[in-house]
Amino acid sequence: MATHSEGDRPLRIALLSYKGNPWCGGQGVYVRHLSRELTALGHRVEVIGAQPYPVLDPGVPLTELPSLDLYRDPDPFRTPGAGEFRDWIDALEFAIMRTGGFPEPLTFSLRARRLLAARRGDFDVVHDNQTLGYGLMGAGPLTGPDAVPPQVTTIHHPITVDRRLELAAAPDLGRRLSLRRWYAFTRMQKRVARRLETVLTVSHTSRSEIIDDLGVRPHRIHVVPIGADTTIFRPDPAEPVVPGxxxxxxxxxxxxxxxxxxxxxxxxxxxxxxxxxxxxxxxxxxxxxxxxxxxxxxxxxxxxxxxxxxxxxxxxxxxxxxxxxxxxxxxxxxxxxxxxxxxxxxxxxxxxxxxxxxxxxxxxxxxxxxxxxxxxxxxxxxxxxxxxxxxxxxxxxxxxxxxxxxTWERAARSTVEHYRTAIATRAPRSPGVRG
Known part of the structure; x- marks a missing residue:
């Protein structure tokens, strides 16, 4: 049987995705390709996701973490039946939606915290894909038999940028007020981001925005570019080009x-x-x-x-x-x-x-x-x-x-290096202490 040193042993990775459908944005693409390449490198990856559920490659397991799925087609902003409410998190999700807010980052983080607490010891590292919810902050002791694994978080770019651009394009006061309420979750994301030990981002531009908009200390932010699946996205001279x-x-x-x-x-x-x-x-x-x-x-x-x-x-x-x-x-x-x-x-x-x-x-x-x-x-x-x-x-x-x-292989290898650094440098201090 092959043996591994501590520096190259396969890792047990929980990859969190509150919005993972690859047809509704780049976050789903990121989860799918990164999880595939991490698995190809020999690591055990488990994606934990909410609706719309991630579409994953064969060999990558998905643990479904259901929400009320309030924005699904064809009935977004729907009113669930009484039997759909399972607990107080569901009630909170519905209440925030009905008052014009966007609840998913917060409520997914609360559900993820509960699941991770029940499965303590199953993972070496938790990788959060831009949830930045309160539930993932200070989720347990850092040392001892009940220690939570170190957390690495990817921030593709601060959603505060989207907020600024949409507010600038808003045609009237009513639309601006509605947008401010919708983007209220960005205040939570700012507070959570400042507490994170390891942040990955995809470009130097995003790194600067994260420092300026979210107040994350520069030494905690690492650029890991992502990329294309070059085996699928490749030239093919036999493919006819349509004029115009x-x-x-x-x-x-x-x-x-x-x-x-x-x-x-x-x-x-x-x-x-x-x-x-x-x-x-x-x-x-x-x-x-x-x-x-x-x-x-x-x-x-x-x-x-x-x-x-x-x-x-x-x-x-x-x-x-x-x-x-x-x-x-x-x-x-x-x-x-x-x-x-x-x-x-x-x-x-x-x-x-x-x-x-x-x-x-x-x-x-x-x-x-x-x-x-x-x-x-x-x-x-x-x-x-x-x-x-x-x-x-x-x-x-x-x-x-x-x-x-x-390329995604390069992205996966670099990401693993940051996982190992986070594991190796986990410090025995209170989750409320800032470094």
Whole structure:
């Protein structure tokens, strides 16, 4: 039987995910790919998740931690039946929702704390994926037979950034008041973040935002870039490219994603490139700025929305596009940029947030434009629609950048190093003492 030294023994990892569906945002993508790669390295990973439950690869077990699932389709903000309430946490979840707040980070953390307390001794480390709830703070003694395992937390970017951008775009006082209530959970996340010993984040931009917005001490924050599954997101010369096709990923119709600016750019493009059309990986908004722009510019027939596709289908869609685009005003990393570059499809990306850390230098691995500038987007996309040589050069350089910097295996190995450091440096002090 093989033996392992303390420095390389397989770890028992609890990976917490309060929102893990890979089709409703980057957190689900992170949980799926990281858990797979940690398992491939020989570690025992157990994902503990709430609805929408994570979709995991074979060999990665999921422990379901049910909530009231108050935001599920097709009846979001629903009123549960009396028989659905199991305990006081359910009642709290419903009460916060009915008063306009977002309860899931808090209530998931409380349920997770209860489960981890019942299974004390089962895990070497607990990895929280941006829950930042009170239930995960000071959950038990740090030493002795009842000690809780060290906790490592990933903060992709502070949700306070989303809050700022949405408030700035709010059309009236009523909407601003509603947003302030919805984002009230960010006060909790700030308090919890300042108590964390080990924080992982995905870019240097996010690291700066976490320091400034959440007040986490710099020495506690470590950058671990994530990346693309380069075995699926890869070039395929046999895949036909559809002339004029532009593809983008927009998991939500929120100002942060900048989709409305890409729609405006498409309207400009089509005056000179009538074949230009857009495929959006995400849900079609029924109302709001994007829906209004589609109607205003008469683009209903030139924009297609697709959702619920798997990685292989997404890779084929990106490979079949002439141009991939990331129009975001801000990103903490930008998985869509890494995945597009990995396929060899040339990328147009903004300089919002951490996008340049992923996409690389303008004119080398992408064409970079200022965030929120529809005219600049139209010009850059137009260049790629008409210059085969530029497309080939930027597409090839983008693929090489991802292979060298942004793969899930690299992310998993670096994450394990931080797990081991957290385990080795666990100090015998009170959970209320700050370092």
């Amino acid at each position: 096709r532009i593809v983008t990923t927009s998991s939500a119709d929120v100002p942060l994603k900048g989709l409305v600016h890409l729609v405006e750019a498409l309207a400009k493009l089509r005056t000179e490139h009538p074949a230009a059309h857009l495929v959006v990986v995400g849900s079609r908004p029924g109302r709001g700025p994007v829906a209004e722009a589609l109607e205003r510019f008469g683009l209903e027939g030139a924009v297609e929305f697709v959702k619920g596709i798997d990685d292989a289908e997404l890779a084929r869609l990106i490979r079949g596009a002439r141009v991939a685009c990331v129009p975001s005003l801000y990103e903490g990393f930008s998985l869509p940029a890494a995945e597009a570059m990995a396929t060899g499809t040339p990328l147009v990306a903004t300089t919002g947030g951490a996008v340049p850390e992923v996409a690389g230098p303008d004119g080398e691995t992408c064409l970079a434009v200022p965030p929120g500038d529809a005219g600049a987007l139209a010009v850059a996309i137009g260049r790629l629609l008409t210059d085969d040589g530029l497309c080939a050069r930027i597409g090839a350089a983008g693929r090489e950048r991802v292979l060298g910097r942004f």
